[in-house]
Amino acid sequence: MSLLTRSFVRCLVQASSRNIHSTAALASPTKPEGRTTCTLIPGDGVGPELIYSVQEVFKAADVPVDFEPFFLSEVNPALSSPLESVVASIKKNRICLKGILATPDYSNTGELQTLNMKLRHELDLYANVVHVVSLPGVKTRHQGIDAVVIREQTEGEYSAQEHESVPGVIECLKIVTEAKSMRIAKFAFDYAVKHNRKKVTAIHKANIMKLGDGLFLRSCEAMAKLYPRIKFEKMIVDNATMQLVSNPHQFDVMVAPNLYGNIIDNISSGLVGGAGVVAGASYSAEHVVYEPGARHTFAEAVGKNIANPTAMLLCASKMLRHINLLHYSTQIYSAINNVLKAGKVRTKDLGGNATTNEFTRAVIMNLK
Amino acid sequence: MALRILKQSNCAVLQALKRNYCSAFELQHKNPVQKAIPKIPKAQYGGRHTVTMLPGGGIGSELMNYVREIFRYAGVPVDFEVLDIDPNSESNDDWDNAITSIKRNGVAIKGNIETKSEQIGIISRNVALRNELGLYVNVLHCKSYPGVRCHHKDVDLVVVRQNTEGEYAMLEHESVSGVVESLKIITVEASERLARFAFNYARTNGRKKVTTIHKANIMKLSDGCFLETSRRIAKEFPDIKHDDMIIDNTCMQLVARPAQFDVLLTTNLYGSITSNVICGLIGGAGLYSGRNYGDHYAVFEPGTRNTGTSIAGKNICNPFAMLNASVDMLNHLGHTQHAQAIEAAIYDTIVVDKIHTADLGGTASTTDCIQNVLKHLAEKHVSCSTFNIAHPQINKELARNPENP
Numbered sequence: 001m002s003l004l005t006r007s008f009v010r011c012l013v014q015a016s017s018r019n020i021h022s023t024a025a026l027a028s029p030t031k032p033e034g035r036t037t038c039t040l041i042p043g044d045g046v047g048p049e050l051i052y053s054v055q056e057v058f059k060a061a062d063v064p065v066d067f068e069p070f071f072l073s074e075v076n077p078a079l080s081s082p083l084e085s086v087v088a089s090i091k092k093n094r095i096c097l098k099g100i101l102a103t104p105d106y107s108n109t110g111e112l113q114t115l116n117m118k119l120r121h122e123l124d125l126y127a128n129v130v131h132v133v134s135l136p137g138v139k140t141r142h143q144g145i146d147a148v149v150i151r152e153q154t155e156g157e158y159s160a161q162e163h164e165s166v167p168g169v170i171e172c173l174k175i176v177t178e179a180k181s182m183r184i185a186k187f188a189f190d191y192a193v194k195h196n197r198k199k200v201t202a203i204h205k206a207n208i209m210k211l212g213d214g215l216f217l218r219s220c221e222a223m224a225k226l227y228p229r230i231k232f233e234k235m236i237v238d239n240a241t242m243q244l245v246s247n248p249h250q251f252d253v254m255v256a257p258n259l260y261g262n263i264i265d266n267i268s269s270g271l272v273g274g275a276g277v278v279a280g281a282s283y284s285a286e287h288v289v290y291e292p293g294a295r296h297t298f299a300e301a302v303g304k305n306i307a308n309p310t311a312m313l314l315c316a317s318k319m320l321r322h323i324n325l326l327h328y329s330t331q332i333y334s335a336i337n338n339v340l341k342a343g344k345v346r347t348k349d350l351g352g353n354a355t356t357n358e359f360t361r362a363v364i365m366n367l368k
Numbered sequence: 369m370a371l372r373i374l375k376q377s378n379c380a381v382l383q384a385l386k387r388n389y390c391s392a393f394e395l396q397h398k399n400p401v402q403k404a405i406p407k408i409p410k411a412q413y414g415g416r417h418t419v420t421m422l423p424g425g426g427i428g429s430e431l432m433n434y435v436r437e438i439f440r441y442a443g444v445p446v447d448f449e450v451l452d453i454d455p456n457s458e459s460n461d462d463w464d465n466a467i468t469s470i471k472r473n474g475v476a477i478k479g480n481i482e483t484k485s486e487q488i489g490i491i492s493r494n495v496a497l498r499n500e501l502g503l504y505v506n507v508l509h510c511k512s513y514p515g516v517r518c519h520h521k522d523v524d525l526v527v528v529r530q531n532t533e534g535e536y537a538m539l540e541h542e543s544v545s546g547v548v549e550s551l552k553i554i555t556v557e558a559s560e561r562l563a564r565f566a567f568n569y570a571r572t573n574g575r576k577k578v579t580t581i582h583k584a585n586i587m588k589l590s591d592g593c594f595l596e597t598s599r600r601i602a603k604e605f606p607d608i609k610h611d612d613m614i615i616d617n618t619c620m621q622l623v624a625r626p627a628q629f630d631v632l633l634t635t636n637l638y639g640s641i642t643s644n645v646i647c648g649l650i651g652g653a654g655l656y657s658g659r660n661y662g663d664h665y666a667v668f669e670p671g672t673r674n675t676g677t678s679i680a681g682k683n684i685c686n687p688f689a690m691l692n693a694s695v696d697m698l699n700h701l702g703h704t705q706h707a708q709a710i711e712a713a714i715y716d717t718i719v720v721d722k723i724h725t726a727d728l729g730g731t732a733s734t735t736d737c738i739q740n741v742l743k744h745l746a747e748k749h750v751s752c753s754t755f756n757i758a759h760p761q762i763n764k765e766l767a768r769n770p771e772n773p
Contacts, residue, residue: 034443094414094415095414095415127413182408182409183409186408186409186411186472187413189472190411190413190418190472190473191413193418193449194418194447194449226408226468226471226472227468227472228464228465228468229465281414283413283414284413284414285410285412285413285414285415286412286414286415287414287415288413288414288415322414322416323443324440324443324445
């Protein structure tokens with residue numbers, strides 16, 4: 001008995017002495033405030049309206065972030081800022097909040113590379129991350145989805161290498177390199193480690209494209225050996241799409257080459273409520289561009305005040321977390337969550353009839 | 369001679385491979401030939417780095433908490449993958465995981481990891497780490513802080529130490545009972561690489577002289593090989609002065625007149641001795657940080673390797689060695705502005721405010737030191753809380769195209 005009491009007391013003493021250390025240092029003077037500059041690309045379609053919503057929320061929460069806006073557009077090249085100045089701004093600020101750029105299926109200049117692709121290549125934004133998570137109060141077929149889609153977006157089918165070898169025959173080159181496959185695989189595993197995730201699934205079609213997708217798959221397998229505590233699985237893309245719509249809970253982190261990633265992004269966004277509620281980000285070694293996860297400009301809603309700003313607000317919240325402004329990030333995140341959970345203010349895509357402005361105001365009212 | 373040993377040990381490995389059985393221990397330690405390590409991309413995404421953190425035993429976990437606290441406060445874009453290693457555990461699971469973690473992150477900060485067992489076959493984990501990652505050089509920069517009570521003022525020297533072979537080759541055996549032989553391995557290959565590192569370091573850091581520390585008068589072949597190699601490499605660097613000194617004389621000179629030294633180039637054991645002597649002269653184990661470099665990996669740690677188990681949890685240990693290690697790490701990662709801010713705060717705390725812990729003859733507690741560093745960060749270095757601080761690389765790029773906004 002005495003032994004028990006003694007060890008209990010010792011436990012208490014140890015615990016309290018440990019507390020002294022950590023809390024004393026925590027009770028430090030308030031955090032120094034500097035202001036961070038962020039490049040802003042409103043994009044086409046409803047982009048400007050969504051960005052306005054973010055700016056309103058930032059103003060209300062008094063977030064120490066300044067924006068450096070650039071109008072960038074492919075459909076109207078005459079009005080667009082030159083790509084070089086946008087790239088220079090992102091290189092300087094290292095972060096960017098971006099709406100969606102409309103990509104026409106013709107080319108004004110005969111160039112095959114779209115503006116989006118050029119931006120990605122200039123900044124080497126090779127990894128696109130879309131966090132697909134079921135939101136409270138959003139009614140969908142499946143509940144409790146929490147998956148991350150990681151997409152390589154600088155090579156593969158999007159190489160912009162197409163030509164007509166003989167009339168009537170077009171060849172489009174899909175390029176897969178070992179260095180870039182290794183890099184995206186490592187990104188996926190590092191992401192899994194950092195965010196405490198358990199499993200990485202590589203999406204491929206190596207049974208048909210034995211060399212191209214085979215290389216991608218082999219790179220993922222090689223990288224998996226360095227992460228023995230993370231489960232690695234592979235799945236063929238057609239099966240993966242079926243599994244996603246029938247049993248999405250089996251997925252944790254998915255890593256895919258360019259086109260498959262794009263398709264998986266859109267399927268999984270659809271599963272949790274559509275393009276208006278899913279946030280994404282594109283990473284290079286030095287820069288991050290935050291943009292909605294499913295790339296739709298929603299051009300038919302321009303000026304109607306009905307677009308859902310949730311995705312853009314979630315992007316902004318994720319951005320704040322990235323630049324060490326954790327407090328503001330969680331403040332905005334929980335405000336969005338509260339509004340969605342209460343379910344009183346809903347935009348049209350979620351079955352309500354609130355306007356963009358009403359939703360934004362509801363988020364601001366919920367800031368604590 | 370050195371070559372012969374190399375050949376022999378190669379044979380040992382070959383034989384082991386032939387008999388289709390080769391323990392990890394044999395592969396790792398009976399093969400002093402440098403291993404080719406495939407290059408793995410760095411863990412740097414969107415301007416944030418991921419770094420492995422091994423708190424180790426004793427005061428390690430306390431100190432790491434302070435490092436994280438200061439990083440969070442200064443807004444350093446570094447995330448830690450913290451891995452605790454149970455020193456009492458018999459299995460090597462945690463340990464293997466720690467090493468793969470460093471392999472994939474490329475950079476680590478560590479406290480000292482205890483190896484309790486004195487059993488044969490169980491190797492020191494610190495040594496195993498260096499061998500496994502090929503961290504062939506250890507750099508310890510000792511620059512005295514004015515105002516710290518110590519035996520010598522104005523010491524400013526660098527110890528460049530061979531980290532993977534020499535006396536730490538761990539090849540020991542009892543040939544007949546009562547007679548134990550311990551092999552000291554020196555290879556031309558490793559010595560050359562080390563010497564080249566030392567001279568390059570001297571050149572890039574504006575230092576004038578490299579002194580090779582040896583005992584070639586007794587160990588004519590092994591230390592002779594080390595000395596000869598350094599002399600040969602010195603010819604490639606005519607702008608750096610080169611001389612050599614015997615280890616026992618070096619120790620005496622260090623205690624008597626340390627100012628005569630600039631960069632010291634040493635084998636493994638001598639490096640351990642000289643760095644401890646110097647640290648003892650200018651303020652003890654609690655101030656200086658060491659850096660370990662290999663071809664692909666870098667590991668940062670307090671300069672003198674002890675766990676401080678006896679003072680753990682008493683809030684009296686000196687946090688500056690670990691903080692300096694974190695500054696070294698930031699410099700290595702290229703976050704120079706954050707590094708400078710934290711370094712200046714440390715300097716002001718030690719030199720201007722004279723907040724010293726008991727080992728420096730002061731009365732302050734560890735938390736006093738940390739609070740004071742945080743205070744300085746708050747006062748002077750407001751700018752480092754924004755995320756826009758550009759990498760030096762980008763600054764250069766912007767300087768090249770001034771017309772860009």
